[in-house]
Amino acid sequence: MKDSKPFEFNDLQGLLRFSHGRLTDTCFMLLNIVNTTLAKQWLNAAPISSASTIEPPPDTALQIAFSVQGLRTLGLKESVIADFSDEFILGMTGDESRSRRLGDIISNSPEHWNWGGDAAHVPHILLLLYARKDGMEIWRKTVEGEHFFQAFQVQTLLPTLDIGVIEPFGFADGISQPEIDWAQQQSTDLHQRDSFSNSLAVGEVVLGYPNEYREYTTRPLIDPQQDRVATKLLNAIDEPALKDLGRNGSYLVIRQLEQDVPGFWQFIDKETDSIAEKREQLAASMVGRKRDGSPLVQPAVEPISGIVSTNQNNHFTYESDPDGYKCPLGAHIRRANPRTGDFPPGVNGFISRLIKILGFGLNRPDDDLIASTRFHRILRRGRSYGPLLAPEDAVKKDAPAAERGLQFICVVGNISRQFEFVQNAWSMSSKFAGVQQESDPLLGHREPLLDGNSTAYFNRPEPAGVMHKTCHLPQFIRVRGGGYFFMPGLSALRYIVALPIDEDDNSL
Ligand code: HEM
Structure with missing residues (x-):
């Protein structure tokens, strides 16, 4: 210190x-x-x-x-x-x-x-x-x-x-932000940051x-x-x-992202046969949080070392849910901040770190698929635009069309390592965390890959081995400026x- x-x-x-x-x-x-x-x-x-x-x-x-x-x-x-x-x-x-x-x-x-x-x-x-x-x-x-x-x-x-x-x-926003270490007290020593930390060195944003x-x-x-x-x-x-x-x-990165609110809710409504409870579940699994902001992974009651946040809804990692049974691997917030540390879960202490660095030991096949999060955080400062349309009204056939969306703003010290990496390697990637034929369920443009493979799926695995597949996702968000x-x-x-x-x- x-x-x-x-x-x-x-x-x-x-x-x-x-x-x-x-x-x-x-x-x-x-x-x-x-x-x-x-x-x-x-x-x-x-x-x-x-x-x-x-x-x-x-x-x-x-x-x-x-x-x-x-x-x-x-x-x-x-x-x-x-x-x-x-x-x-x-x-x-x-x-x-x-x-x-x-x-x-x-x-x-x-x-x-x-x-x-x-x-x-x-x-x-x-x-x-x-x-x-x-x-x-x-x-x-x-x-x-x-x-x-x-x-x-x-x-x-x-x-x-x-x-x-x-x-x-209609989802609560602005819940998760990195905590900037303005006092510059936190060590950036590699060996002290094995697991996810929400606290970030000043130089990441200034x-x-x-x-x-x-x-x-x-x-x-x-x-x-x-x-x-x-x-x-x-x-x-x-x-x-x-x-x-x-x-x-x-x-400062700014992108005007137009959201098709009726299109989003009507698609989900159709996929869930207009059953309100299922509609909420599918929508929440795409975001990674319920509409009230509560995360799909149960927040921890006891303090998690490294997470500095007064908001209980931000008090979690995905360590207890490696397969995405609770929060799908491809959900928007899991892609945008996978909450990973420098080493996979369970690797702490000199010996296990050494074993990992040398490439030995029993590893999960997806251990190394996601980069350490602390190098890819962004400070979000966006604001919405367009008239409010509640999901309950958006599902109706005659839902009023209007231009709605987000003036997405984020502040970073390095545009390519932070904003562009999150956007490209995590949000748009059809291979994020080993998923197949998916991109971010909110942000994806759904264009097929060069090899012809679709990116218009959204997968929700279940412990019994069942995979709930949502197919033909339309594009819900269009870039309008930036x-x-x-x-x-x-x-x-x-x-x-x-x-x-x-x-x-x-x-x-
Ligand atoms: C219209 C477009 C977007 C919508 C509707 C949207 C929606 C949301 C919502 C509902 C949350 C959860 C609230 C929270 O955790 O604070 C969230 C979190 C987040 N979003 Fe987005 N988002 C959009 C665009 C983007 C873009 C373009 C990026 C970055 C490339 C991004 C990065 C993030 C990050 C980093 C988080 C916090 C994740 C976490 O720390 O757990 N979002 N977004």
Whole structure:
């Protein structure tokens, strides 16, 4: 254990520490900079919320993130940009193989997106406004202030609507999150993390600090001798002679995911012969939780070492259910967070670890199929959109159609190792944990594999050897937009604003 030292929350954007849950009204804007000088003036005065705690808690919040095009427009040099991660520089739609890996093909493909799909016109800025109920109109006017519309063009206003603590299919959401070790007390020593832990090194979500590999994620470090403006930046902890543009910043992934709520419930209703109890069971097995948020695996009564959560519904691992009899292996939350440790269950202590490392001992065939979870966590910060439609109404033939879904947002230190890995290797994979011909029952696009094999199944095994197969799953969720952004620390934001610009009035 290291000495606890206070984290510099005053330099961190609030969204990293708080989900702003009390601030139910949101306005998410995608902006293009049309006048750089005015944009910088606005940015200079913008009341961006830090992660410091304030008493009483504020009634509003404002967060900001930039695409690589936005940073370029504000004057960040290519030589500095080159030290951001490749996936951030290339963007979510930057190359076909990335789109394929993310499942952004056929009807999910970027050419069908409402925004972000055209790599040449990626929005410069994502502005996230939060307010208490009915407070958004005034907050938006305050935030915009003067000259906002001369500085920026609003490319898209993303729809959002508060429907409570559930997502549009009707399941409780926002229950499971990693617990960030802000005090940096937890060891990232490999030998102390055999089993699943919910506590995560700061460097997994914030740049400039050690991550779960005890390393500093690559980010732009600037020599203050070469760049006078860089004195505004904080020093790099690992290289104190250099200034750290990444420190207290994170990557922010956003995807607009449209949910076919009537389609979801009507399919499940048909599969279960309209028997309400069975309908709930099948839907819950697809999610991995019942609608009220309780997990299908019984939460443990006694403390589980490594799980830090006040929510009893988050107090479980899948160790007691290796075959997926209670929570199917392919369920959404089991794929998104398999709650595995560095070693399979039962491997603890020097000798058994050594036996495992050397490849001896009695192993289950699927022991090594799932990577250790701690390297692939994401901090979710999404919000719903579209009118509420209760499952009981969604099953009716005349259920009102409307655009509904999730503005999925997650914050990570490494886009490819965290968000892209979860999306590709776990959610979309038809081989996750040894399952066959399945992908995520919620997120899957159901396209057959290159060898012609279907991915449109969902399997629920039973102890007696019976496998309940649900076939011909339709696509319930379509991608409607998305992008990769950088959410800077507040010193880094001041640096970006102070950068000299070559010429004014950028083209759209
Ligand atoms: C419209 C799309 C989506 C819906 C309806 C949805 C729904 C849900 C629900 C109901 C939960 C359970 C609540 C909780 O544990 O907090 C959940 C958890 C989760 N989802 Fe999603 N989700 C969606 C998209 C995604 C995407 C795109 C990802 C990542 C690639 C993702 C990753 C996760 C993770 C990591 C958890 C927590 C799992 C755990 O820690 O046990 N979800 N989601």
